[in-house]
Amino acid sequence: MNWLLRSLQSSLGKKFLVAVTGLALLGFVVTHMLGNLQIFLGRDALNAYAAQLKALGGLLWVARAGLLAFFVVHVATAIRISLENRAARPVRYAVDPGIQRTVSARGMLVTGLTVFAFVLYHLAHFTWGWVMTDAHMLTETLADGTTRHDVFSMVVAGFQQPLIALLYVAAMVLLGLHIRHGSWSFVQTLGLNHHKFAPAIRAAAAGLAWLIVLGNISMPLAVLFGAIGLPDGVTV
Amino acid sequence: MNLTLKVWRQDGPNDAGRLETYDAPDVSPDMSFLEMLDVVNERLINEGRTPIEFDHDCREGICGMCSLVINGVPHGPQRATTTCQLHMRSFKDGDTIAIEPWRAKAFPVVKDLVVDRSSFDRIIQAGGYASVNTGGAPDANAMLIGKEDADTAFDAAACIGCGACVAACPNASAMLFVAAKVAHYAHLPQGQPERDRRTVKMVNSMDAEGFGNCRNYYECEAACPKEIPVKFIGNMNRDFIKAVAAGNEG
Numbered sequence: 001m002n003w004l005l006r007s008l009q010s011s012l013g014k015k016f017l018v019a020v021t022g023l024a025l026l027g028f029v030v031t032h033m034l035g036n037l038q039i040f041l042g043r044d045a046l047n048a049y050a051a052q053l054k055a056l057g058g059l060l061w062v063a064r065a066g067l068l069a070f071f072v073v074h075v076a077t078a079i080r081i082s083l084e085n086r087a088a089r090p091v092r093y094a095v096d097p098g099i100q101r102t103v104s105a106r107g108m109l110v111t112g113l114t115v116f117a118f119v120l121y122h123l124a125h126f127t128w129g130w131v132m133t134d135a136h137m138l139t140e141t142l143a144d145g146t147t148r149h150d151v152f153s154m155v156v157a158g159f160q161q162p163l164i165a166l167l168y169v170a171a172m173v174l175l176g177l178h179i180r181h182g183s184w185s186f187v188q189t190l191g192l193n194h195h196k197f198a199p200a201i202r203a204a205a206a207g208l209a210w211l212i213v214l215g216n217i218s219m220p221l222a223v224l225f226g227a228i229g230l231p232d233g234v235t236v
Numbered sequence: 237m238n239l240t241l242k243v244w245r246q247d248g249p250n251d252a253g254r255l256e257t258y259d260a261p262d263v264s265p266d267m268s269f270l271e272m273l274d275v276v277n278e279r280l281i282n283e284g285r286t287p288i289e290f291d292h293d294c295r296e297g298i299c300g301m302c303s304l305v306i307n308g309v310p311h312g313p314q315r316a317t318t319t320c321q322l323h324m325r326s327f328k329d330g331d332t333i334a335i336e337p338w339r340a341k342a343f344p345v346v347k348d349l350v351v352d353r354s355s356f357d358r359i360i361q362a363g364g365y366a367s368v369n370t371g372g373a374p375d376a377n378a379m380l381i382g383k384e385d386a387d388t389a390f391d392a393a394a395c396i397g398c399g400a401c402v403a404a405c406p407n408a409s410a411m412l413f414v415a416a417k418v419a420h421y422a423h424l425p426q427g428q429p430e431r432d433r434r435t436v437k438m439v440n441s442m443d444a445e446g447f448g449n450c451r452n453y454y455e456c457e458a459a460c461p462k463e464i465p466v467k468f469i470g471n472m473n474r475d476f477i478k479a480v481a482a483g484n485e486g
C-alpha cells in the first residue's frame with residue numbers, strides 16, 4: 001500500500017483526493033437539498049421523510065461515518081494544498097491584476113472554511129438542538145397515537161428568526177461559489193476532461209451552483225416571507 | 237512616448253529587493269520592450285549607475301530566455317507574445333509600467349529581473365526524454381505517426397520553457413510546463429515505452445522543486461506565449477492516475 005500512499009501525497013495525488021471527496025460531498029449536498037425541499041409538500045411529508053431516515057438505524061450511522069471521513073479528508077487536504085501554494089510564492093507581486101482567474105476559484109479556501117463553520121452551526125442548530133432547544137423538542141402526535149420528531153415545525157421556527165434565515169442564505173451563496181468552481185474543476189483534476197466539452201461542463205457547473213443556491217435559499221426565504229408557517233396549534 | 241518605469245531591483249539572491257522608479261523619455265513605439273530597456277540601461281551606464289539586469293537571448297520569440305512580469309502579466313499585455321516580441325506600441329504615452337521578475341520559490345532571483353530557472357532543467361532531466369539505442373539510424377518516415385497525433389505533439393512541443401506559466405499561476409505551479417512535456421512524448425510512438433515512468437518522475441521532480449499545486453485557475457494558458465492549452469494538464473492528470481493504477485509509479 002506504500003506505493004498508493006506515496007502517490008496520493010504527490011501534488012496530483014492530493015488534488016485527486018480533494019476532487020474525489022469533493023464529488024462525494026457534492027452528491028450529499030444535492031441529495032440533502034432534494035430531501036429537504038419536501039418542506040414545500042407540508043409537515044407530514046417532511047416529518048415522514050425524517051422518520052424514514054432515522055429508521056435506517058445502523059445504515060444511517062455508516063452513511064454519517066462515511067460523510068465525516070470524506071469531509072475530514074477534503075478539508076485537511078485542501079488546507080494542506082493551500083499552505084503549500086502560499087509557500088510556493090514567498091514574495092508576492094506588487095501589481096497582480098490576474099488574466100482569467102475567477103472569483104470562485106480565487107475564493108476556494110475562504111468559501112470552504114466558511115462552509116465548514118456553517119456546517120458546525122447547522123449541526124448545532126438542527127441536529128444537536130443547541131441553538132433553539134424548545135423547537136428541537138417539538139413532537140407531532142399521529143392519528144394512531146404515536147409521536148415523531150416534528151422536524152417541520154423545528155425548521156420553520158428556526159427560519160422565522162430573520163438573523164438565522166439570513167445566515168443560511170449567506171452561507172448558501174458562499175457554498176454556491178465553492179461549487180461553481182469545484183464542480184467543473186474536478187473534471188480536469190480527475191483527467192476526465194475533453195476540450196470539446198469543456199465550455200459545456202463549465203456552463204453546467206454554473207447551472208448546478210445556481211440550482212443548489214436557489215433550491216436551498218428558497219426554504220429560509222419562504223418561511224421568512226410567510227409562505228410557510230407553523231402548523232395550527234404549534235407554538236414555540 | 238514618455239514612460240515611467242517601476243523596476244524591481246535586487247542586488248543578489250539574499251537582498252530583500254525593492255521597486256525603483258526610472259524615466260524612459262523619447263521611446264519609439266517601434267522599439268521592442270527589451271530595446272526600450274537597452275536604451276534605459278545605456279543611459280544608466282553613462283550616468284555611472286548599475287544597469288538593470290534582465291534575461292534574453294534570441295529576441296525572436298523562440299528560445300524562452302526572456303521573461304519579465306509587465307504590469308502583473310508575464311510577457312506583458314499582448315497575448316501569445318514573448319517580451320522580446322512585444323512592441324512599445326502596446327503602451328500609451330505617459331504610461332507607468334511595473335516590471336517585476338518571475339516570482340516563485342522554485343525560481344530564485346539571481347539579480348534584478350533575472351531568475352534561476354534550472355529547476356525546469358532538473359524536471360526535464362528526471363524524465364523529459366525518450367531513451368533510444370545507438371546503432372544505424374532508422375529510415376526517415378519508417379515509423380508512421382497519425383496526423384492528429386503529430387499535430388498535438390507539435391502543439392505541446394511548442395513550449396519554450398520560459399516559465400511564464402509558473403509566473404502567472406497564483407500558486408506558482410509548473411503544471412502547464414510539465415504537462416506540455418509529458419504530452420509531447422505521450423503522442424509519439426517513441427515516447428510510449430517510458431510513458432508511465434516519465435509522467436510520475438516528472439511530477440515527483442516538479443513537487444521536489446517546490447512549485448505549487450494546480451487549482452485550475454487557467455492563468456497559465458492565458459499567459460503562455462506559445463498558447464499551450466490546459467487540456468494537456470487534464471491529460472497529464474489522466475496519465476498519472478493510469479500510471480499509478482497500473483502500479484508503474486516508479
Ligand code: HEM
Binds near residue numbers: 021108186449451
Ligand atoms: C459540502 C461542502 C463542500 C463541497 C460540495 C465541496 C466540493 C469541492 C469540489 C468539487 C472541489 C473541486 C476539487 C477539484 O478542483 O478538483 C473542491 C475544492 C476545494 N475545496 Fe471543497 N467542498 C466542500 C467543502 C469544503 C470545505 C469545508 C473546505 C474547507 C477548507 C473546502 C476547501 C476546498 C478547497 C481549498 C478546494 C480547492 C482545492 C484546490 O483546487 O487546490 N471545501 N471542493
Ligand code: FES
Binds near residue numbers: 293296321
Ligand atoms: S529572447 Fe528568446 S524568446 Fe524572448
